[in-house]
Amino acid sequence: MNDKYLPLFQSYDLNNGVTIKNRLVVAPLTIYDSGSNGELTASARRFWQDRFNGFGLFIMPFTNVDPSGIGFESPNAFSDNQLPTLREYVKLAHQQGAKIIMQLGHAGYKARPEMTRGFKVLAPDGTMRRRAQTMNEGQIQKMITAFANAARLGIKAGMDGVEIQGSNGWLVEQFFSPAANHREDHWGGSFQKRLNFLLAIIDAIDQVRQRYQRSDFILGYRFSPERPREGFTMRESLALIDALVQKPLQYLHVSLLNFYSRPRRGADRQQTRLQIFHQRIAGKLPLIGVGSLYTGDQILRAYQTGWSEFVALGRAVMLNPDLVQLIKTGHDEAIETTFNWQHVDRYRYTPAMLQAKREKLDLAYRTPHRVPKRR
Numbered sequence: 095m096n097d098k099y100l101p102l103f104q105s106y107d108l109n110n111g112v113t114i115k116n117r118l119v120v121a122p123l124t125i126y127d128s129g130s131n132g133e134l135t136a137s138a139r140r141f142w143q144d145r146f147n148g149f150g151l152f153i154m155p156f157t158n159v160d161p162s163g164i165g166f167e168s169p170n171a172f173s174d175n176q177l178p179t180l181r182e183y184v185k186l187a188h189q190q191g192a193k194i195i196m197q198l199g200h201a202g203y204k205a206r207p208e209m210t211r212g213f214k215v216l217a218p219d220g221t222m223r224r225r226a227q228t229m230n231e232g233q234i235q236k237m238i239t240a241f242a243n244a245a246r247l248g249i250k251a252g253m254d255g256v257e258i259q260g261s262n263g264w265l266v267e268q269f270f271s272p273a274a275n276h277r278e279d280h281w282g283g284s285f286q287k288r289l290n291f292l293l294a295i296i297d298a299i300d301q302v303r304q305r306y307q308r309s310d311f312i313l314g315y316r317f318s319p320e321r322p323r324e325g326f327t328m329r330e331s332l333a334l335i336d337a338l339v340q341k342p343l344q345y346l347h348v349s350l351l352n353f354y355s356r357p358r359r360g361a362d363r364q365q366t367r368l369q370i371f372h373q374r375i376a377g378k379l380p381l382i383g384v385g386s387l388y389t390g391d392q393i394l395r396a397y398q399t400g401w402s403e404f405v406a407l408g409r410a411v412m413l414n415p416d417l418v419q420l421i422k423t424g425h426d427e428a429i430e431t432t433f434n435w436q437h438v439d440r441y442r443y444t445p446a447m448l449q450a451k452r453e454k455l456d457l458a459y460r461t462p463h464r465v466p467k468r469r
Contacts, residue, residue: 119149125444
């Protein structure tokens with residue numbers, strides 16, 4: 095191994111005694127490729143083959159906890175008949191030497207009616223989205239149970255843990271968002287009440303761990319840094335962190351497009367978001383950072399800022415199936431940072447991923463380039 099990259103390959107002990115072998119994490123990738131019951135397809139198996147060799151953690155793609163929350167082709171974890179697929183994901187990860195975390199989510203009002211198996215699209219406040227139904231007390235309790243049941247399935251399947259998807263506008267964040275949640279009951283209104291849904295999910299999953307005597311089962315939480323259009327800024331995200339570090343979690347995972355991005359509202363703009371979050375967490379939990387990092391030098395530089403204990407990689411993994419091997423051997427120049435149609439066979443993208451690339455390319459050709467007006 096190239097010695098300068100050794101810091102990335104130091105192990106880390108979580109607060110439940112589990113050791114992660116290094117600081118590299120495969121971010122949850124959306125490959126839009128699952129069967130009718132969320133099962134792995136031949137193209138998905140081909141994509142995942144050997145792609146996370148050398149990583150410490152592999153976070154699974156968004157996994158649906160309830161049929162009412164399916165928004166795109168993705169794995170499912172709401173029925174025991176999905177255990178064979180979940181076990182196959184576990185086998186894929188463990189054969190490559192990575193621990194596997196199943197990301198649990200529900201699309202909320204973003205669910206696609208044609209995919210929800212006849213179930214109604216649900217949301218904290220359906221009046222904001224006409225195609226969604228406002229969840230009643232019974233539906234909310236059932237949904238909390240659905241997240242806990244998905245964790246149970248994860249334990250039965252041999253997963254190393256689960257991550258609650260509390261970012262990017264999905265159901266959990268919809269409850270947290272004052273723009274999406276106009277309720278005036280236990281589940282909405284004040285800031286504290288908008289925390290109740292996500293805190294209840296954490297507690298319910300922790301109870302599952304206790305019931306199965308699995309203190310080694312990892313529980314993480316992913317959050318967005320700030321979403322002004324959804325009604326919360328960095329100030330509310332920092333208050334969210336204050337609540338999360340009091341819960342029985344093993345890590346926090348921030349969703350960012352750029353590792354070095356700075357806050358827009360509600361915090362010191364002279365610091366990066368990750369820097370601010372890391373200071374706020376104050377060592378209570380490890381933080382997974384992410385955001386437009388590709389080469390070994392970029393990843394090492396980001397890690398050495400000290401703003402996160404782990405670095406998650408998404409597009410770099412999509413473009414480089416042998417990313418860790420390239421880093422270890424010091425072949426930074428061979429790491430791809432942009433999509434190249436001549437290298438499609440190397441990427442092993444699924445048909446849906448390639449179609450999305452073609453549509454994006456077609457749109458770029460059809461959209462006239464306009465010179466911005468001077469102000």
